[in-house]
Amino acid sequence: MVISRSILVLPLHSYIDDDLSIKISGCNPYVKIRIESKMLDQKENVFKAQCDVQADSEGKLSLSQTEVDRLFWSAEKENTRHGDYFYKSDASELEMDLVFEVDDQVQETVQVRRYFYTEDIKREEVKEQGVVGTLFESDAGDNQPAVLLLGGSDGEIQEHAAALLASKGYTVFALAYFGQEGVPKDLEKIPLEYFYDAVQWLKTRANKDKVSIIGYSRGAEIALLVASTYDDEFDAVVAGAPGAYVTSGLKNTMYAPIPSWTLDGEELPYLKFKYRPAQMFSMVGGMITRNPVSFLSIWENSLKSPEEIDPSRIQVEKIKAPVMLIAGGQDQVWPAERFATQIEERVNVPIRCLNYEEAGHFLAFPYALPGMPANVNMHVGAGMIMDFGGTKSANAAAAKASWKELLNFLRENAR
Numbered sequence: 001m002v003i004s005r006s007i008l009v010l011p012l013h014s015y016i017d018d019d020l021s022i023k024i025s026g027c028n029p030y031v032k033i034r035i036e037s038k039m040l041d042q043k044e045n046v047f048k049a050q051c052d053v054q055a056d057s058e059g060k061l062s063l064s065q066t067e068v069d070r071l072f073w074s075a076e077k078e079n080t081r082h083g084d085y086f087y088k089s090d091a092s093e094l095e096m097d098l099v100f101e102v103d104d105q106v107q108e109t110v111q112v113r114r115y116f117y118t119e120d121i122k123r124e125e126v127k128e129q130g131v132v133g134t135l136f137e138s139d140a141g142d143n144q145p146a147v148l149l150l151g152g153s154d155g156e157i158q159e160h161a162a163a164l165l166a167s168k169g170y171t172v173f174a175l176a177y178f179g180q181e182g183v184p185k186d187l188e189k190i191p192l193e194y195f196y197d198a199v200q201w202l203k204t205r206a207n208k209d210k211v212s213i214i215g216y217s218r219g220a221e222i223a224l225l226v227a228s229t230y231d232d233e234f235d236a237v238v239a240g241a242p243g244a245y246v247t248s249g250l251k252n253t254m255y256a257p258i259p260s261w262t263l264d265g266e267e268l269p270y271l272k273f274k275y276r277p278a279q280m281f282s283m284v285g286g287m288i289t290r291n292p293v294s295f296l297s298i299w300e301n302s303l304k305s306p307e308e309i310d311p312s313r314i315q316v317e318k319i320k321a322p323v324m325l326i327a328g329g330q331d332q333v334w335p336a337e338r339f340a341t342q343i344e345e346r347v348n349v350p351i352r353c354l355n356y357e358e359a360g361h362f363l364a365f366p367y368a369l370p371g372m373p374a375n376v377n378m379h380v381g382a383g384m385i386m387d388f389g390g391t392k393s394a395n396a397a398a399a400k401a402s403w404k405e406l407l408n409f410l411r412e413n414a415r
Helices: 065-073 159-166 192-206 218-229 277-289 296-302 306-312 336-346 392-413
Strands: 007-010 013-015 021-024 032-040 046-054 094-102 105-115 121-128 131-138 146-150 171-175 211-216 234-240 261-263 323-328 351-356 377-381 384-387
Touching: 007 105, 021 065, 032 065, 046 065, 065 392, 121 159, 131 159, 131 192, 146 159, 146 192, 146 218, 159 171, 171 192, 192 211, 192 218, 192 261, 211 218, 211 392, 218 234, 218 261, 234 392, 323 336, 323 392, 336 351, 351 392
Parallel strands: 013 105, 146 171, 146 211, 211 234, 234 323, 323 351
Antiparallel strands: 007 021, 032 046, 032 094, 094 105, 121 131, 131 171, 377 384
């Protein structure tokens, strides 16, 4: 045996966004060691990553933080050509095995447990006064700032992210608005009044005059729309991978020519997609060859006539609370960076715009968190692999940097 038991991984139990330390001693001088990480996502798919390191002349080594981080964000699903999405929306802890090998022989396995909240945070399922979601709040209460959290087109309640944010000193209500029990199956004709009711419920529960709102992708669309419609309700607005227009609804999580939202019983106008034959052939070709497909060209064609699509533009100039935007320059779902620039030019409030040029769609809270596998592609069914953009490295770097920026923004503005 060339490795002693002197493998030190600290801390063994920690929050998902905490840094880990890995140190090894007692090796043969200059021995090469392979460290493999292994974890399961919510669907019990196996994800793995590895890192090759070498001991020094004294048989010691200490991994850099970059090397440690890589063991988590670079993890790929086993037996897939283009990788796949790491599914995680519940708030259960993640167990990750670190396997230390020399010459293909396992020397030791260390398990680390990464959690999103601890017992001092209460989790409560909410189905009352017409709103549905999950609340995370401190046992102490202590007049903490309140946050309404809105997920995207998957329709999932992002409990893991809500729990992690609650652990930083916030009362967080992760709201369901379609695709869950108690709310519509599809994203179709969802009343804006539903979000207003959720805000009122959260204000009463947290004993606050205003709340902050965080949305991502389609959740960012509705967050900006709600904040511009009910402009006196919020003390901070955060939009990740934002859209600048009201877009069409979803049937079975796929875009369909149906309205997404209503207000006072009236359907809100939405941007209608314009497809070119070449775009359709490209998408079908991607399905046949099982190569990742980008949706970006569809948007480029659909946005060519500004006057024609202006009725569907979100009137962000009506927002009265400070705004944070987080966008990736390589987003392949929609041109989030372009939309962020457009929003930035129109708002009349303090705004912080974070653009990560090499990152894609999954680059920030609540869909990208430090310490978790980064996502680029997703197998969406019917043989289609969707390219969400960026690289695992760029998306992970953006997730880590933007998480710190988000917490600073909330500390400055959420009351």
